[in-house]
Amino acid sequence: MPGQIAPLHTKVLDADARLIEAEPYYEPLGGEIALFEAAYASQIPVLLKGPTGCGKTRFMEYMAWRLKRPLITVSCHDDLTASDLVGRYLITNNETVWIDGPLARAVRCGGICYLDEVVEARKDTTVVIHPLADDRRILPMEKRGELLQAPREFVLTMSYNPGYQSVLKGLKQSTRQRFIAIEFGYPAADLEKKIIITETGLDAQSADKLIKLAHMTRNLKGNGLDEGASTRLLVHAAKLMARGIAPRTACSGAIAEALSDDPEMLRAINELASSLF
Amino acid sequence: MSSPPRSSDPRLTVAAAEPLSANALEDRLDEILDPVLSTRRTATRLAEAVAPLPREHQDFVLHWVAVIARTNPEMAYQFAAAAPQALARLDLASAEAWIIEAMDTYDRDGLYRGSAVFKNVGEFARLSRGTAAAVSFEDVAQVLQLFICGLSGRRLRLDTAARPHTDTETLFLPPSIALLPRREENFFIYKAMATLLWAQGRFGTFNVDLDAACAGYSDPERALDLLNTLETVRLEACIARALPGLAREMQKLHAGQLPDSRCAVLATPAATISDSVALLAQVYADMAPVHYSYTPVLQPERAAAVRKARLAKEKSEFQSALAQLLEEKDNSAVPPQPAERFSIQASGLPAGNGNASHELMLDGKPVAPPENVSQLMDSILQDLGEIPDDYLVAAGDGGYRQNRRDEHDPADVWKGVYHEEGAFFYNEWDCKRRHYRKNWCVLRELGVLPGNADFVDATLAKYAPQVAQLKRTFELLRGEDKLLKKQPNGDDIDLDAVIAAYADMKSGMELSDRLLTKRHKSERDLAVMLMVDMSGSTKGWINDAEREAVIMLCEALEVLGDRYAIYGFSGITRKRCEIFRIKRFDEPYDTAVKSRIAGIQPQDYTRMGAAIRHLTTLLNQIEARTKLLITLSDGKPDDYSDHYRGEYGIEDTRQALIEAHRAGVKPFCITIDREARDYLPHLYGPVNWTLVDEVARLPLKVADIYRRLAT
Ligand SMILES: Nc1ncnc2c1ncn2[C@@H]1O[C@H](COP(=O)(O)OP(=O)(O)O)[C@@H](O)[C@H]1O
Ligand SMILES: [Mg+2]
Numbered sequence A: 001m002p003g004q005i006a007p008l009h010t011k012v013l014d015a016d017a018r019l020i021e022a023e024p025y026y027e028p029l030g031g032e033i034a035l036f037e038a039a040y041a042s043q044i045p046v047l048l049k050g051p052t053g054c055g056k057t058r059f060m061e062y063m064a065w066r067l068k069r070p071l072i073t074v075s076c077h078d079d080l081t082a083s084d085l086v087g088r089y090l091i092t093n094n095e096t097v098w099i100d101g102p103l104a105r106a107v108r109c110g111g112i113c114y115l116d117e118v119v120e121a122r123k124d125t126t127v128v129i130h131p132l133a134d135d136r137r138i139l140p141m142e143k144r145g146e147l148l149q150a151p152r153e154f155v156l157t158m159s160y161n162p163g164y165q166s167v168l169k170g171l172k173q174s175t176r177q178r179f180i181a182i183e184f185g186y187p188a189a190d191l192e193k194k195i196i197i198t199e200t201g202l203d204a205q206s207a208d209k210l211i212k213l214a215h216m217t218r219n220l221k222g223n224g225l226d227e228g229a230s231t232r233l234l235v236h237a238a239k240l241m242a243r244g245i246a247p248r249t250a251c252s253g254a255i256a257e258a259l260s261d262d263p264e265m266l267r268a269i270n271e272l273a274s275s276l277f
Numbered sequence B: 001m002s003s004p005p006r007s008s009d010p011r012l013t014v015a016a017a018e019p020l021s022a023n024a025l026e027d028r029l030d031e032i033l034d035p036v037l038s039t040r041r042t043a044t045r046l047a048e049a050v051a052p053l054p055r056e057h058q059d060f061v062l063h064w065v066a067v068i069a070r071t072n073p074e075m076a077y078q079f080a081a082a083a084p085q086a087l088a089r090l091d092l093a094s095a096e097a098w099i100i101e102a103m104d105t106y107d108r109d110g111l112y113r114g115s116a117v118f119k120n121v122g123e124f125a126r127l128s129r130g131t132a133a134a135v136s137f138e139d140v141a142q143v144l145q146l147f148i149c150g151l152s153g154r155r156l157r158l159d160t161a162a163r164p165h166t167d168t169e170t171l172f173l174p175p176s177i178a179l180l181p182r183r184e185e186n187f188f189i190y191k192a193m194a195t196l197l198w199a200q201g202r203f204g205t206f207n208v209d210l211d212a213a214c215a216g217y218s219d220p221e222r223a224l225d226l227l228n229t230l231e232t233v234r235l236e237a238c239i240a241r242a243l244p245g246l247a248r249e250m251q252k253l254h255a256g257q258l259p260d261s262r263c264a265v266l267a268t269p270a271a272t273i274s275d276s277v278a279l280l281a282q283v284y285a286d287m288a289p290v291h292y293s294y295t296p297v298l299q300p301e302r303a304a305a306v307r308k309a310r311l312a313k314e315k316s317e318f319q320s321a322l323a324q325l326l327e328e329k330d331n332s333a334v335p336p337q338p339a340e341r342f343s344i345q346a347s348g349l350p351a352g353n354g355n356a357s358h359e360l361m362l363d364g365k366p367v368a369p370p371e372n373v374s375q376l377m378d379s380i381l382q383d384l385g386e387i388p389d390d391y392l393v394a395a396g397d398g399g400y401r402q403n404r405r406d407e408h409d410p411a412d413v414w415k416g417v418y419h420e421e422g423a424f425f426y427n428e429w430d431c432k433r434r435h436y437r438k439n440w441c442v443l444r445e446l447g448v449l450p451g452n453a454d455f456v457d458a459t460l461a462k463y464a465p466q467v468a469q470l471k472r473t474f475e476l477l478r479g480e481d482k483l484l485k486k487q488p489n490g491d492d493i494d495l496d497a498v499i500a501a502y503a504d505m506k507s508g509m510e511l512s513d514r515l516l517t518k519r520h521k522s523e524r525d526l527a528v529m530l531m532v533d534m535s536g537s538t539k540g541w542i543n544d545a546e547r548e549a550v551i552m553l554c555e556a557l558e559v560l561g562d563r564y565a566i567y568g569f570s571g572i573t574r575k576r577c578e579i580f581r582i583k584r585f586d587e588p589y590d591t592a593v594k595s596r597i598a599g600i601q602p603q604d605y606t607r608m609g610a611a612i613r614h615l616t617t618l619l620n621q622i623e624a625r626t627k628l629l630i631t632l633s634d635g636k637p638d639d640y641s642d643h644y645r646g647e648y649g650i651e652d653t654r655q656a657l658i659e660a661h662r663a664g665v666k667p668f669c670i671t672i673d674r675e676a677r678d679y680l681p682h683l684y685g686p687v688n689w690t691l692v693d694e695v696a697r698l699p700l701k702v703a704d705i706y707r708r709l710a711t
Helices: A032-041 A056-067 A081-084 A101-110 A123-133 A189-200 A202-221 A229-240 A247-259 A263-276 B022-036 B044-050 B056-070 B073-089 B092-109 B111-119 B121-128 B137-150 B183-202 B211-215 B220-242 B242-250 B261-267 B273-283 B300-330 B369-382 B399-408 B410-415 B454-462 B465-478 B495-506 B541-560 B591-598 B610-618 B647-662 B674-678 B680-684 B695-709
Strands: A046-049 A073-074 A087-092 A096-100 A114-116 A138-141 A146-149 A155-160 A182-183 B157-158 B170-173 B344-351 B356-362 B423-432 B435-446 B482-487 B516-520 B526-533 B562-574 B576-583 B624-634 B665-671 B690-691
Touching: A032 A046, A032 A056, A032 A202, A046 A056, A056 A073, A056 A114, A056 A155, A081 A087, A081 A101, A081 A123, A087 B242, A096 A101, A101 A114, A101 A123, A101 A138, A114 A189, A123 A138, A123 A155, A189 A202, A189 A229, A202 A229, A202 A247, A202 A263, A202 B137, A229 A247, A263 B137, A263 B242, B022 B044, B022 B056, B022 B073, B022 B665, B044 B056, B044 B073, B056 B073, B056 B092, B073 B092, B073 B121, B092 B111, B092 B121, B111 B121, B121 B591, B137 B170, B137 B183, B137 B435, B170 B624, B183 B220, B183 B242, B211 B220, B211 B273, B211 B300, B220 B242, B220 B261, B220 B273, B220 B465, B261 B273, B300 B369, B356 B369, B369 B541, B423 B610, B423 B647, B435 B610, B454 B465, B454 B591, B465 B541, B465 B695, B482 B495, B526 B541, B526 B610, B541 B562, B541 B591, B541 B624, B541 B695, B562 B695, B576 B591, B576 B610, B576 B674, B610 B647, B610 B665, B647 B665, B647 B680, B665 B680, B665 B695, B680 B690, B690 B695
Parallel strands: A046 A155, A046 A182, A073 A114, A114 A155, B157 B170, B435 B576, B526 B562, B526 B624, B624 B665, B665 B690
Antiparallel strands: A087 A096, A138 A146, B344 B356, B423 B435, B482 B516, B562 B576
16 A cells, blocks of 8 residues: 555663663763772762763663663653652552552662752652662652662662752752762763764764864853753764764754754854864 | 834924024033033034034934933033034934944043044944945854854953954954955954954964064064064964864965965964064065955054953962862861972873863872863963963962952853943844844843832821732732642542542443542742833822832732842943842842832833843742733833834833743733823733723732732
8 A cells, every 4th residue: 555654663661671781882981980889889879960961871871781780760850759750559440559650660670770860850859769868778658658678789870960050950968968979071082082983983083073163162151052062962963974964064953953042152153163164 | 913003102203393593502502511611612613513404403413412411521512513414424323323332432442532433423434334245243243252252262352443453352353344245255254353363362473572573673563564464374374273164264265375485384383473573584575464354453562461461360360279279179278388289281182272281280190170270271371381380389368269259250251242340231132133132231230229118108008998908809819728639640549539430430431530639839939020110201100109009019919928029120221221129039028128119219211121131030040930020110111212212112122021921921011101002912912911090909900910920
C-alpha cells in the first residue's frame, strides 16, 4: 500500500535496571573518578556542580558502568513531588496497588540514583532525600508506613548548576552539606578538542576553531548570555560539520540559535563564527 | 484591539497660529535666559533671527530653549543662537536629533564640547544626510559591543568620535559610515575598524611611547601616520592568525597587497610594536602612508594617559588580590614575609589568543585565581607582556575588595555605550523601525523627600466608611486552606471518589480517573507592585487623588497580608528616567513609608516604558504565583522630547506591558484621566484598566480587580 510507513522498533529502556553494558566514552577532567569512588566506598552522596553540557551525565554513565550498578536518572522540575520520587498508590483491578517511585527503586536494587538539576524540584521535595543522604541511609515511605534501609551498593547523586540559579532557587545548606561536591567545568582546550574529535571524527583544525568560538561565547557569559557554549553544543556543531554542513551554518544552528533568541546576540555570535571560519 | 488614536492628543494637533513678533520673542527669551544675559549680551539679536520663522518653528525653538535651560542656560543660549540656521537645513526631527546629540555631548564632555555641537550645525547636517546605505553607530553598537566582548581581552566600551581611535579602554568609532554602496559593506567597515582597534590593545601597539618614537623625525605627524600604516600591517597579520575568516574579508578591501614589500617582516608571528618602530626609521624617507577604508588613527597621548592610570590601578589591585589569596590559603593574616611566595610560570603553550599562557604559582604550586583576578592578569599581560616581579608581592588587605565594590560591575561597562555610572539600562521599542533600541533608557532609583504623615490620617478619616468597607471586602478575599477532592493527580486516595467510582463501574459506567486528593496551598501567593505616576501633569487634584488612592490600597493590602511595593516614576528624556522608592517589598507599612506617600509630588515628564520595565524586573525578583503591576496614572506616556509623544510612546509602553505579561506579570491600570478611554484598551487590553474619577469609589473597583486578577 502506498504511503504506508513501516513501524520502527523503538527501544524501550528498562528503567528498573538500567545496567550500562558498553563502556561509555569519558575523558577524565581531573581526579573526579578517584574522588567518586572514594565517596562511593564511604557511602557518602555526591553533588556534581557545573554548567549544563559539560559532561556530568556522561560521567555518571561512566561511573555506573565502572561500578557495575544500574543508573536511575530523574530530571527534576518544579512540579516534582515527593510522591513522584518515593512512590504512590494507584488503583487497578479494584484494588490499590503501591508503585515505587524511581528513588525507591534505586534504593531497592542498590543502584545509583541521579537527580538531574535538583534545584528545579520543589523545596519540600528535596527534604525527602535528607534521611537517605546522611548516615542513616533510610528512605521513609510514610504512606506505606515503611522504612527502606539502603544497601551498601546504593548511592545518591545529584547535579546542580551554580551559575544559572536565581536567588530564589539556591540549594539549601541543610541539603548541600550532606554531599561531597565534585566541581565540573568546561574541559581545558586540548581535552575539549580531543572529546570533539573522538565523539564526531571532525578534523583537528576545525575542532580548534570550534573551541575558539566556544571561548568567545564564554566571554559573553553575563554580558547578554546566561551561559557560553557547552561541550555538548560543540559536539552538536561538530557532528553537523563532520557530515559536510558548512561551518558557519553549523555554528549558527547548533551554537548561536541554541544560546539565544535575541537578534543582536545571534548576529554577534554569527559574526564571531564567520570571523573564525 | 484598536489602533492607537493618534489624533486624540490635543498636543499633536498644532493650530496654524500667527508668528510671534520679535518683541514678544525677546520677552520670552529674556525670561528664560536671564542668568546668562547681560547688558552686553542681550536677547535682541536672538529674537530678531527667530522672528521671521514660521510659528511652528518659533514654538519649537522656545520649547527647547526652556527645556535646555533647565539643564544649563548657557547651552540654551547657544542653541537659540544656532537654531535659525539649523532649522534652515534640518527638518524638525533631525533638529531634535541634533539637540539630543548636543545634550549628550554636554552630559559627557561638558559645556565646551556641548556648545560646539550647536555651533557646528553644518557638520551635523552633512553627517545626517546619509544615503540609504549608510549605517549608523547606533545601528551597530550593540552587535559590535558583543562581538568585541567575545574576542576577549580587556573589557572595552564603544563610543563615537569623528575619527576612529582607541584610548585602550574605549573604542571610538564614527557616528555613521556610508563609504560603500551596500549596508552590509558599511557594517563590515565598522567591524573591521573595531577589530583593528581591539587588536591595537590586544597586540600591544601602545606598549612603547609612540610620541617619543616619532619625535625625532622632521615631520612627527607624518611619522605617526606612517607608523600607523606599519602597525596596520602587523595587526592584520595578527588578526589573520586569530580570526582567519575576518582577515580574508578585510584583505578583499585592499586586494591583499602589502603597502610596501619591506613590511613583510611585520607579518611574522614574532613581530611586535618595536619592530614597527624600527622599520619606521628605514622607510620614513620613501614610503607613503596608506589608508584603507577601515584604518583608524593613532592617538598616543590619550592612550598613554589611560594606560598609565590603569597600570597603577591594576598593580595595586593585583597585589591586594594576592594578599587575599594568601589570606584564604593560610586562613590567617598576611604572614610577616610574604615575599617570594608567588611566582609566574609561563607555559610555552599558546592560550586562546595566541599569547603564551601564564600560570600563577603560590609556594611552587599552581593556584586557580578567581575569575576577576585572571582577568586582571590578562589585562596586565596585555600592557606589559609579563607580570613583573614587583607585582608578585602581596600588599594591602581588604582594599581590593573595597575597590571592587565601588567600581561597578563589569557587566555594566558593557551596557555603557554611554558612560552612565550606577544606573539601570532598559531597551526601548521603536515602533517605526520595529526593533528595540538597546539600552536606550538610563534609569535611576531615587529617594522621596518625606512629606507630612498627617496626610495619611486625614485621608483615613475622610474616607472612614470606605476604609471599613474595604477591609470587610478584602477579608472575604483571604483564601483558606483547602483539600481538593477528585483530583487526577495528588498525594492521597479520595475514598469517597473511589466508592462512587466503584459503584459507577459496577453499574457499567466508565471508571473515573479522578480518585485522588490534593492539598491546596493555603498561602495566598501574590505580590503587588504599585506604580504611581509622578509626572508634572498630575499636579493639583490628580496628585491628591493618587496619594489618597495609594493609602486606600495600602490599607487593603495590609488586610490581605500580600507583599507589595510602591514606586513612583517620572523623568526627562531617555537619559534621565527616574524611579522614586516609596516602599520596597521588604519594608513594613510604617511611618517612614507613610510620610513618603505624603511626599509624592509631581516632577517632570512621563517615560512609561522604562518605568514598567524596571518595576517588572523588581517584581520578578519576588517569588510569587501571581504578580500584579498596578499603575496609577493620569494619562498616557509622554516625554519632553516630542519623540516620545503620541504613537512612539504609546507603542513603547504597550511593548513594555507585553514584555511584563510574558514575564508572568499581570499589568493593570487605574486611571484618573477621563479622556483615557480611547488608548487604554490598546495598552492594557479591553478589561485590564479602570477609570476611577472619585477616590471614594476606589475600594469597590480595587476589590473587583483583585477578584479578577488575583485568583
Ligand atoms: N569529559 C567528557 N568526556 C566525554 N564526552 C564529554 C565529556 N564532557 C562532555 N562530553 C560531551 O558533551 C556532551 C554533553 O555532556 P553531558 O554529560 O550530557 O552534560 P551535562 O550532564 O553536564 O549537562 C556529551 O554527550 C559528550 O558528547
Ligand atoms: Mg504625565
